[in-house]
């Protein structure tokens with residue numbers, strides 16, 4: 373005779389209505405929807421899980437995942453691939469326990485997850501227990517059916533879409549259709565599976581909420597309001613998008629101060645950096661982000677990311693680098709040097725010092741020469757391939773002293789995957805080293 377099975381049978385008999393009414397409501401939003409997952413409400417801050425204890429019953433936490441407490445901290449990730457803000461397993465899923473500390477009338481359970489690819493959706497079974505069954509096992513491993521040791525199956529959750537990897541924000545809410553509590557429970561058990569057999573598909577769980585039927589009001593995170601503005605150039609050729617969702621305080625500045633710079637300089641950059649058969653992107657998106665660490669800005673394709681904290685900090689100084697930084701990044705959008713791989717079977721790599729030097733040359737010598745931002749202060753630093761401002765100074769010298777068309781030639785060679793050192797000699801009669809030495813002399817003589 374197996375007493376555990378008997379205990380289990382008795383338990384099911386005691387609450388026969390539970391499974392019939394529990395309903396799973398799914399919510400989905402694209403990445404960056406700010407956890408607005410209608411009809412599921414955004415994550416709660418002061419729900420019963422915030423005071424409860426999570427425990428790892430079975431399975432292995434991924435080395436990059438934080439501890440389980442992240443599931444109850446009321447915080448959601450800032451980005452669509454942020455391991456430090458989500459709990460996730462290594463291997464093939466596992467079991468998480470949640471001890472509510474005492475018997476609670478559970479009105480509902482909600483789980484939230486977010487990832488841009490296959491770690492987005494959720495697949496799990498939810499069990500609950502009051503912990504009073506004679507053979508109750510609070511930590512059943514995966515080989516043990518929880519129903520045989522004092523647990524009830526409350527719901528099976530699967531938020532995977534019919535097609536695609538399901539990247540985006542997911543929510544699953546388990547509650548009774550009629551609004552009545554799910555039951556009186558102290559323990560919850562999440563039996564979690566990977567979302568597919570391919571690659572990295574252990575769900576990034578962001579938050580788990582447990583609603584106490586006796587708690588009259590729950591505070592919830594406020595979903596971000598999207599602030600996305602679109603602008604068209606007067607001649608209709610270009611369109612610019614500014615997304616200040618993550619930096620609402622910069623919305624007005626962006627429109628009044630930054631947009632005029634964009635409208636004047638993007639077409640200028642396009643005209644300044646031509647090459648045969650090339651058409652620069654006619655749409656550019658500027659997006660403030662708050663997850664860029666110490667990087668002020670970067671460009672990827674026709675999207676420019678601007679660090680919201682960096683821009684906010686810079687704007688406290690009257691002389692600041694905000695606009696010049698945007699001009700530099702617009703230079704990268706127009707450069708498009710990755711394109712060489714599509715148009716040239718054997719593209720030569722353009723050294724990074726040239727790519728960055730060109731953008732900084734435009735920025736410091738054409739956009740804001742009055743700032744003298746690329747003046748070489750220390751002669752020992754005067755190396756033509758030192759990149760950024762130093763290379764910008766070198767390029768300005770070569771253009772003024774040797775070849776006024778150098779910028780166009782250098783840009784076209786780079787974009788077409790044809791850059792090589794001997795071109796300097798073709799263009800100026802001197803090797804790049806010779807030019808570098810001559811320029812260094814000018815720096816030493818205080819002429820740069």
Ligand SMILES: [Zn+2]
Nearest residue numbers: 700704728731
């Ligand atoms: Zn750059």
